[in-house]
Amino acid sequence: MSSKPDDANYSGQESCMREDMISNALVWLLSKIINYTASGDSIDHVFPQNLASPNGTLGINQMVLLQRWKELDKELDVWYHGLPDTFKPCARLPPLSDGSVPPDSPRAVFSEIWYSIPMCASTMQSYHMAKIILLLNKPQESTSRRSTISHRLGSYRSTEQEVRSHSHEICGIALGRPEGSVRIHQVQPLFVAGSCLIEDHERRIILGLLRGVESDLGWATDYRVKDLLNDWGWDSSQI
Numbered sequence: 001m002s003s004k005p006d007d008a009n010y011s012g013q014e015s016c017m018r019e020d021m022i023s024n025a026l027v028w029l030l031s032k033i034i035n036y037t038a039s040g041d042s043i044d045h046v047f048p049q050n051l052a053s054p055n056g057t058l059g060i061n062q063m064v065l066l067q068r069w070k071e072l073d074k075e076l077d078v079w080y081h082g083l084p085d086t087f088k089p090c091a092r093l094p095p096l097s098d099g100s101v102p103p104d105s106p107r108a109v110f111s112e113i114w115y116s117i118p119m120c121a122s123t124m125q126s127y128h129m130a131k132i133i134l135l136l137n138k139p140q141e142s143t144s145r146r147s148t149i150s151h152r153l154g155s156y157r158s159t160e161q162e163v164r165s166h167s168h169e170i171c172g173i174a175l176g177r178p179e180g181s182v183r184i185h186q187v188q189p190l191f192v193a194g195s196c197l198i199e200d201h202e203r204r205i206i207l208g209l210l211r212g213v214e215s216d217l218g219w220a221t222d223y224r225v226k227d228l229l230n231d232w233g234w235d236s237s238q239i
Contacts (some may be wrong), residue, residue: 019086022079023123029076030130036072037137065139073134080127087124090116092172104201106175106208113172122182125173128166129189132196135159135166167193171202174209183212184219191224195231203232 017025091114096107115121138159140152170193174186187210194206207228210221229235 019084019117019119019123022083022087023119025079026123026126026130029072029079030126030133032075033072033130033134033137036068037133062139069134069138076127076130076134086117087115087120089113089176091176104204106171106205109202109205110168110175111172112175112177113169114176115173115178118179118182121173121176121178122185125170125182125186125189128169129192131166132163132192135163136196163196167196171206171209180217184217187213187219187221187224191228194228203228203234 091112093107093112093114095109095111096105101107113121115124136159140147140155170186170189174183174190178186190206190210194203194210197203197206207225210225210228213219214221
């Protein structure tokens with residue numbers, strides 16, 4: 001089914017997909033991505049990898065993994081480009097760089113991204129998380145192609161920029177004063193974004209967003225805060 005009326009395949013005789021169905025489609029795609037990252041290194045697709053299997057310690061050809069990655073990336077892009085207007089921000093406030101707020105304030109670092117429907121805001125955070133997971137698990141092209149060092153380095157830098165952009169989108173939606181139903185579902189996307197961002201002031205903002213969920217709604221987030229602190233090598237004096 002087409003997800004928006006102006007799609008070329010939309011006949012006008014069918015109802016376009018509801019927001020909940022579109023969101024469910026993303027959950028399905030995200031599940032496929034997780035399956036790919038979990039079982040991609042096992043040639044017999046056993047998860048957890050069965051070391052007793054005769055093929056358990058063998059890997060898949062790099063180009064086979066890359067081809068599967070491209071298929072998943074295309075499916076995610078098709079989903080994204082077919083979204084109706086309800087999944088687009090109703091307002092986007094850019095970061096304030098005019099000195100009206102302290103330089104370490106969330107508004108000086110991230111945009112505020114607003115959605116009219118809470119489900120759409122939550123879904124888009126999950127979309128950006130899915131893109132990050134997929135980008136960070138992209139196989140390199142076969143070494144038989146003799147790609148140069150500069151080519152590979154450029155690929156790594158491009159991936160880093162894309163991951164940073166998606167991380168900022170997750171934080172921007174979290175700063176758009178979403179409802180509690182969105183905030184309790186943004187714990188994992190914020191954790192993924194926090195695992196990717198390297199600036200101290202960005203990390204502190206993410207910690208504040210996670211702690212705000214627990215203090216305001218009673219939804220446990222401290223375990224994710226501790227995970228991030230451990231990943232960053234931070235102690236309590238750096239918070």
